[in-house]
Amino acid sequence: MAGDDNNTVSQRNIRTRCLCIMAGIGVIAVIATIAGLLAAFLAPKSTTVGIKNAEFSTDNGAFTLKHEGKVTLRGTLGLGLPPHPLPKELQCGPGEQCYKWSMATVVIKAEEIEPAECYTISWEALVDNYEPMDCLDLSPAHWYGGAEMYYQGWPIETWNKSMTFYLSGDMYQSLEEWGSVMERYWVNSEGVGVTVAETVPLHVSVNYMNDGKLCFRAAYKDSPYQNVNNVRPKLEYTICQARDVKASQQFMMNRFYGKPRGKPDERMIQSPIWSTWAQFHRNITQDIILQFADDIKRYGFSNSQLEIDDDWSVYYGDDFDNVRFPNPRQMVDELKNKGFRVTLWIHPFANFDSDMFREGLEKSYLAAMISGGCCSATVPAIIRWWVPNGVASIVDMTNPAATTWFKERLRKMQRNYGIDSFKFDAGEVNYLPSNFVLSRPLENNNEYTTLYAEFAAEFGPMIEVRAAYKNQEIPAFVRMMDKDSHWGYDKGLKTLIPTALTFSILGYPYILPDMIGGNGYDGVYPDRELFIRWLEVTAFLPCMQFSIVPWQYDQEVVDLTLRYIELHETTVTPLILRYADEAVATGDPIIRPLWWIAPRDETSLTIDSEFLIGDEMLVAPILDQGTTARNVYLPPGYRWRDEKTNEIHDGGQTLQDYQIPLTEIAYFTRQDAA
Template sequence: MRTSTQLQGIENHQDYLDISTNGAQFRIYLLDQNIIRIRSTFAESFAPELNYAIVKTAWDDATDALMADERKRVKPIPIDLQENADGSYQVSNGSYTLTITPEPFAFTITDAQGHILHEDLPGRSFVEDNLGRPTHYTRMDNADHFYGFGEKSGKIDKLRRRMRMHNTDSLGYDGAISDPLYKMIPFYISFNEDTGLAHGMFYNNASDSVFDMDSEHSNYWLRYSYFQAEAGDIDLYFIAGPTIAEVVEHYTDLTGKTAMMPLPSLGYMGSTMFYTELDKDCDKAIEDFLATCKDNQVPCDGFFLSSGYTSGQDGKRYVFNWNKTRFPDPRAFVQALKDAGALLAPNIKPGMLLTHPLTEDMKANNAYVRTSDRQGFQVDRYWGGPAHFVDFTSPAGREQWAKHMNEALLSIGVTSLWNDNNEYEINDDSAIVESEGQRRPIREMKPIMSTMMAKTAHDAVHKYAPGVRPYVINRAGYAGIQRYAQTWSGDNASTWNNLKYSVPIILGMGLSGVANQGCDIGGFDGPAPEPELFVRWVQNGIFQPRFSIHSCNTDNTVTEPWMYPAYTKYISKAIQLRYSLTPYFYSLLHEAATTGAPIMRPLVYEFQDDREVLNESFEFMLGPSLLIANVLDKGVDQLDVYLPLGSDWLNLETNEYIRGGSHIGVPVDLGSIPMFLRTGGIVPTSPGITNLHQQTIDHIDLLVEPSQAHSFRLYEDDGVSMDYQSGKYRETLISVRAQGQSTCVDFASRGTFETRVKDMTLKVLCRDIAPLAVSIDSQPSERFLNYDKFCRAKEGWFFDGQTRQALVKYPTPGSERYSVELTFAAKDLISI
């Protein structure tokens, strides 16, 4: 075992700092004012740079050519090395100071006010054990809480958890306790409740690893956490806050923002393995599914096509092979779904059975992962038998995969691709992958494979159909997967426990940079969900960015919206609510694509100063304005809800205001979807939308709570093309402000996209008094006292006493800036 306990040398190269110790050697980069890189190795020299996860670098990297269209090369902050009187050294990026203690060797990071954010465990900072595993130990205290870690089970705060970083096919997992799951994102957010400060730690190492967040204890070392990898080096990025939201933003500056998916990807995606396993006419069964959705008033915008469509005569899955008995005319089938207003996302898998008809061609083109001696191609266990695995770190592997994807799928009109079973559970860790010419062992690259599979699909669609916005769905992945794919949490079991714990799993992914995530609604594995469970799962699932009911039931049933006819009304109502929220969802997706902000947010993300929400795992915020408190347990008729400090809250069911910091009891029945609007909240909706392919969002109902000044950015583009990248979008900043006895709602737009919204209706909450007058761009708006007349009018306003909302309707102005003013002066009807 080797431990870095003593500084032996330090050399300033201006762009970076080299440090040698009696254990590891280190290289420090001040990447910018929010990110400090601490790279270490116990080897004689640093390995060449190979960073698939990073889009911001200050060094030459083997992936530069591959990622040229998404990587930003920056000039690091110059190193100004200072030696202190106590013999320690320090460098600063202008916001944070890194102090290097010579003996016992350790790093400490402080902010401008002197708060310690990170501190190595002195005497046990960086260690390599006798198995060659590098470990980094961090000192912690009683006030620390930990969030993120990618796709992890259990509650949102991972304090006192020990978690394994590893990709595995976790069929039927338990969302409360199973570990690991499908994705590996070695990043966490540390929040100290005493100081109120947050920072992030990203360990850019794709080998299997472990985080221990105060689960292990030693009286000799007191309290600590650690990260240990099975191979490779400790390559640590300190990510600045000071808020949790800022940590997420700065982390996604480093690893990339969420991909801007096509608008219809926010719709309901039908799916089940059952339909593609029928003996014949699977295409007709899926077309009938879409028709049945319409018959039951269930909006639907797509279908995830399970892998049964690729079955050969022996029943095995052969990717890119259409089973012509089940799907006689794939091109016509794709077109039929488009005509019905639905996209098709076929399932594709990177493991290719030895009996696959393309195997010899792929081998001849060096497309597979190789054996450790590079003399052959690795064979391992896979679904259906022994298989080779496509090497997505190889230009040849990516090229061959894209070629066959073009021929089998893209050429017939498919632009949505579902990457499945891509955990790369190759048992021989010494098998070799190309790694852009560096030829690394697979143990260092497994989760990279699934991420690069997503990039390959994303890039292939761009190349084949340059004007089309790709829609890629991935089951596995590494840090940065958000740049290419929407993800979901794999093959969950159909249990109440998994309904409940799907919420913190998704929230943790959002804090780990993956804003566009969901789960299989109703559960994938096991018997069909009972009616109450299914209804509650749909009512929760409508708030997930990816919304798909998907099943492989073990009792010969199919989980479909109408599977329990007496309950279909609840399913239909919930999905219609989701569709009405499309303008809000799409704006939040754009926010994720520009700032990295999660769409579903834990309460601690918005209210980190409220100590009561530090481990709240089941209530969540949808964007900045809506608090969702779904029913997640069986047989509940009253729900206990906590509403955080920092806002007051409007119960959207009862129109009752509740003070922030309150615990309340909410009566619920089977149709209840408890939602609370934050004071200052702004929520754009479009009631009546039922298909995002065939309908245009031409009317907006804007719910506004004006008690606190607030703003929201409403985003529009054509929803399907790449034109938004050249400025063909419209972003409207909607701001609420008080002005004397008036409330003003200001609209300021930018971008060259001409809005499709023809009519606006503002729904402004009036907490104490109704407006006396309303004007639009200084022009008086007519008040209606008759609701029916108001509904028939194109413009005017009406006060709804039941909801205490001022309803203001008008045709959308052509100007880029305008204001709606509501005057609340009391009219004296008594005095003369």
């Protein structure tokens, strides 16, 4: 009996232990379930958010934009942030999505702005060591816009540009600089336009190390941007989707940039400018200039004006050198009697040895800077520029008294010597010292470029500028940076069309392609073939400019030059003037890429060796040395008349191995629809 009782007790204990174990397991399971639910509830949400036709993933920053069901843009936003935002979202306005991380916030706002749909993306850093950065995929689209470049590829996905502060610069002096003409604007072949807000301390990279990205970063540290409001960096930009690249271009220009308020001087469009620069460089005198004018007339050339370029003064910023120019007024009068208007090379620099420097310093009309060392102080800004002995300060364009003073100095030159107008050189931001001080602080240093070009435009329609930013409204020629006398994509002949197309996309229709044949630097002057091919292209652009003279080659080159000037004056100029009126009315460019009339045609989207004048003339020059044939692509949708042979060709085809002798250029006129 005792054994049975022991067995019974043992069995009861086992059952009790089992029940306890099972109960424990159940409790653990319940706790685990509750914990899991609680963790899931409290954990950051893994989310892809739809915002109209865009999607944004808070997991990995992936951004996607679609149009009519097709992906038109991909990107990665918020680089450097952790995978998930904080659980609680920010308070958002209508049409907005807002998220907060420990280091930054983002607001994405969608708007319908007919005929486009726009998304504004705004990042704000919450900690000192975070610099907002987003990257947009360049592929599979083609991209246009940005800036003038030393290696001017078209489209821009061919570039390889490291992350650099996005400010206008003299790229001829430093290949690392962005160019003199730029905008915070890009557009792609899928109809996507992108513009970055003016207040962003913007850095940009394009396809750096062939990464296939267009990247934006907002940063004050180690950059020329001055944090005038003492805030953490903000990155804000707007993406707009239209039906195609042409529609997007037109929308973006009209919405964010503007159009010219008038046309430049029509004589500058019609007849060539003759400059002293490339032919003589700094070796100019009164006698040399008068002989130059006599030679131009003797060989039968027309002119819009004669441009007296660099080194007419003793000290940069002052009056004529009275040794080399004993009677400037007499010289100008003689030039006018020969049928020339006269323009003078001008810049915003006052060399340290000039009277202009001394007066500007005394009246606080020049830029200043904060000195380094133990005891910082505001001192005159001293910079180096490209001329020999080029140590100078620069006019403070934010100071109304300074610009009035500068203007009066130039007006005095006009009154004293009969000068008609000016060639305004420089104006890039890289000529401001990094610690500059102006009368008015600049959130965006590029405003200096804007102010300088606006100042130049006050002198009327005969002026030219080489630096422009947000200057679409001025009715003036914008000059390409100096080009070298060779064939290549490194500031040679092959950059002429890509640069012209880039100016057009950035909203500058009045394109001055600088000297025919290049600038002859380092004693390298264009050979006969290069000069002729350069001449042929320029004859179809809005302005022709000579310095290297045709008569230094032979009579055939002289005759050929006369022929192409006549072609420009009689055939091209009426087209340019007609489309200049259109530019004033609509903002559309004069010189257009082929995709302007075929925005969905893949071949038209990538051609960098042909261009359109308006919608009706296609130009296809020879750009390779030793070549007398090329393939010529005719965009679809139209028929094209060969102006050399009068043959009619259907569009949407390539004319293979089209023969173009040295003395010819291929150009076609659009006919009725194919």
